[in-house]
Amino acid sequence: MGIVPVFDPTTGASGGPAPAAGGGIDPDPAGTPINLNDGSWTLYDPLSMVQSVAYDSGTNQNLITLNAAGPTNDLVWTATSATHSGARWYRALSIDGVAMTTDDPITGIYTFGPDHAVTDYNSGGVCGICEDPTTTVTADIRGTGAGFIYFGGGNIQNAVWTNNNATFESSNALNRYARLVNFFGPSKARYVAASTFDASGNLRNALQRDANLTLTASVPVYEIVGIGTRTGADTITLNDQIALFAWSTFLRQVGA
Amino acid sequence: MVADQTQILPAFVIAEDQHGDPVAIDGIVIPVIIDNDEIEGLLDAYDPAASASPTAADSRVIARVVMDSLKRYIEGA
Numbered sequence: 001m002g003i004v005p006v007f008d009p010t011t012g013a014s015g016g017p018a019p020a021a022g023g024g025i026d027p028d029p030a031g032t033p034i035n036l037n038d039g040s041w042t043l044y045d046p047l048s049m050v051q052s053v054a055y056d057s058g059t060n061q062n063l064i065t066l067n068a069a070g071p072t073n074d075l076v077w078t079a080t081s082a083t084h085s086g087a088r089w090y091r092a093l094s095i096d097g098v099a100m101t102t103d104d105p106i107t108g109i110y111t112f113g114p115d116h117a118v119t120d121y122n123s124g125g126v127c128g129i130c131e132d133p134t135t136t137v138t139a140d141i142r143g144t145g146a147g148f149i150y151f152g153g154g155n156i157q158n159a160v161w162t163n164n165n166a167t168f169e170s171s172n173a174l175n176r177y178a179r180l181v182n183f184f185g186p187s188k189a190r191y192v193a194a195s196t197f198d199a200s201g202n203l204r205n206a207l208q209r210d211a212n213l214t215l216t217a218s219v220p221v222y223e224i225v226g227i228g229t230r231t232g233a234d235t236i237t238l239n240d241q242i243a244l245f246a247w248s249t250f251l252r253q254v255g256a
Numbered sequence: 257m258v259a260d261q262t263q264i265l266p267a268f269v270i271a272e273d274q275h276g277d278p279v280a281i282d283g284i285v286i287p288v289i290i291d292n293d294e295i296e297g298l299l300d301a302y303d304p305a306a307s308a309s310p311t312a313a314d315s316r317v318i319a320r321v322v323m324d325s326l327k328r329y330i331e332g333a
Contacts, residue, residue, distance in 0.1 A: 078270055079270055079280075080270055080271070080272065080278035080279075080280075157268060165269075165270050165271045165272070166269075166270045167265075167267045167268070167269050167270075167271075167285075168267060168268035168269070168270075169266075169267065169268075170266045170267065170268065170282065171268070171282075205266075206265070207265070207267065208265075
């Protein structure tokens with residue numbers, strides 16, 4: 001029989017230990033934690049935003065220290081902008097050792113959110129899959145997945161990201177992170193759906209959006225993690241930090 | 257024409273509007289379902305260049321779908 005904590009060791013309150021402060025990300029998400037420092041990711045940073053990345057293997061936090069950038073709408077990954085120039089990490093997507101292309105029926109599963117305790121600037125980010133991570137031309141990136149915007153120290157709004165559009169949950173102090181699924185290929189990127197959660201893992205909102213992106217045939221698919229600002233009016237100052245938690249896993253769902 | 261009352265979503269949406277212009281709106285998404293049998297008649301009677309189009313009768317039907325759905329959602333019925 002396992003030992004179940006009955007009281008919070010700090011406060012004595014019933015119900016066991018209180019959730020860890022700060023990130024508020026469910027400690028048991030599906031998939032593999034994304035470690036931007038593990039050598040598998042390549043950084044494409046057209047504005048030289050990124051100074052360094054530190055990964056905490058205990059919390060799975062990616063803490064990124066930045067150079068000054070913005071304000072520009074091009075740093076808002078979820079905005080309707082012809083150019084997306086925010087820094088992004090990418091790697092070719094493979095499933096069971098097989099490189100995926102836009103001809104494959106890929107299902108992506110994510111847990112994604114910022115660390116609420118890191119409040120340096122009004123930030124934004126995305127985590128998903130795309131067709132071309134090495135361009136700033138939004139129409140050519142063709143990326144979908146999870147997104148967020150965060151008013152530093154205030155409210156987080158999680159989103160379903162569909163390249164140059166997005167649907168966010170309404171702003172609320174309890175918002176922390178999202179669990180998402182997206183469908184990418186063959187030939188089109190379609191629905192992204194999400195449930196969002198508070199710091200204790202309680203369900204909050206539901207989101208969905210049809211990316212309806214026509215993909216280029218037979219080209220590689222890449223995982224992508226992008227960072228930027230909350231709005232086109234927000235600025236990153238020298239040495240500002242952003243912290244992300246991200247887990248992902250991918251399926252290739254073959255039809256009958 | 258009806259609203260799908262079970263799928264109303266409070267959300268901040270960044271998208272394109274009916275004219276293809278970018279929009280960013282914090283509001284309520286109400287899915288409106290237009291029966292295939294209604295579409296041809298509605299479009300035949302509509303002239304986007306005429307300020308009096310659509311007709312008052314068509315406008316009222318469309319508006320009441322949205323207003324009834326919005327009212328029911330806000331009032332929690």
